[in-house]
Amino acid sequence: MMSLRGMKTALLSLTVMVGLSACGFQLRDHYQVPQTLQQMHLQAVSSMGLEESLKQRLLTAGIQLVDHNQAGVAQLRIVSDRLDRRTLSLFESGQVAEYELLYRVDYQVIRDGEVVIEDNVEVARDYQDDPNFALAKTRERELLVAEMRDDAARRLVRKMITAFADNEQ
Numbered sequence: 001m002m003s004l005r006g007m008k009t010a011l012l013s014l015t016v017m018v019g020l021s022a023c024g025f026q027l028r029d030h031y032q033v034p035q036t037l038q039q040m041h042l043q044a045v046s047s048m049g050l051e052e053s054l055k056q057r058l059l060t061a062g063i064q065l066v067d068h069n070q071a072g073v074a075q076l077r078i079v080s081d082r083l084d085r086r087t088l089s090l091f092e093s094g095q096v097a098e099y100e101l102l103y104r105v106d107y108q109v110i111r112d113g114e115v116v117i118e119d120n121v122e123v124a125r126d127y128q129d130d131p132n133f134a135l136a137k138t139r140e141r142e143l144l145v146a147e148m149r150d151d152a153a154r155r156l157v158r159k160m161i162t163a164f165a166d167n168e169q
Contacts, residue, residue, distance in 0.1 A: 033062050034164045036111070041069045044078035048145070050105065053153035054078070061157055072112065076160070079106040081152075083145060088126065099127045101141075103148040109160055117163050121155045123148045 040063050044051040054076070058065060069075050081104065088098040102124045109117035125144055129137055 032165065033161060037063055037074055037161060037164050039064045039066050039070075039073045041066050041073055041075045043069075043075060048081055048083065048103075048149055050078060050081050050149055050153060053150050054156070057153045057157045061161065074116075074164075075110040077108045077110060079108060081105045083148075095131055096129050099129060101125050101127050101144065101148065103145070103152055105152050105156060107156060107160075109164075117160060119159060119163075121152045121159065123152045123155070 040058060042051065042054060042058065042065055044054060055065060058076075066073055084102045084104070086100045086102065087096050088100050089096075091097045102122060104120055104122045106120045107118075108115050125148055127141060127144055
């Protein structure tokens with residue numbers, strides 16, 4: 001026979017599980033990939049390593065990548081990706097103290113020769129600069145840009161899958 005404490009724990013666990021499933025909670029990067037996106041051709045020429053991040057995200061989502069564009073297979077084409085920098089604040093000496101980094105990816109999804117999605121993804125981060133620690137700040141900036149690229153790839157895949165799922169319903 002289960003103790004009172006054990007019953008309370010089981011009831012609490014059951015309540016949490018029901019509550020999470022009722023609100024639509026899903027694990028991050030867990031997608032219901034529409035049938036039309038089960039296979040995809042990726043066309044990306046990126047100077048910032050976006051192609052590798054996209055490949056990883058697409059495979060994680062359960063999308064099989066094909067080498068050649070085939071009839072009936074969706075094609076994800078990265079039109080452009082760029083990193084812009086905007087000054088947010090200055091030191092008293094006039095040197096830049098803080099930047100905003102903005103990474104933008106423009107993309108298209110093409111199916112049977114027709115552009116079915118044309119959109120973009122933007123990721124912004126603040127970056128504090130200090131000329132006294134130039135080497136460390138350069139490395140920090142590189143890590144921040146890599147994180148932004150991965151975030152952009154995750155957002156792009158999520159937006160694309162959601163758009164296709166909405167179109168199929």
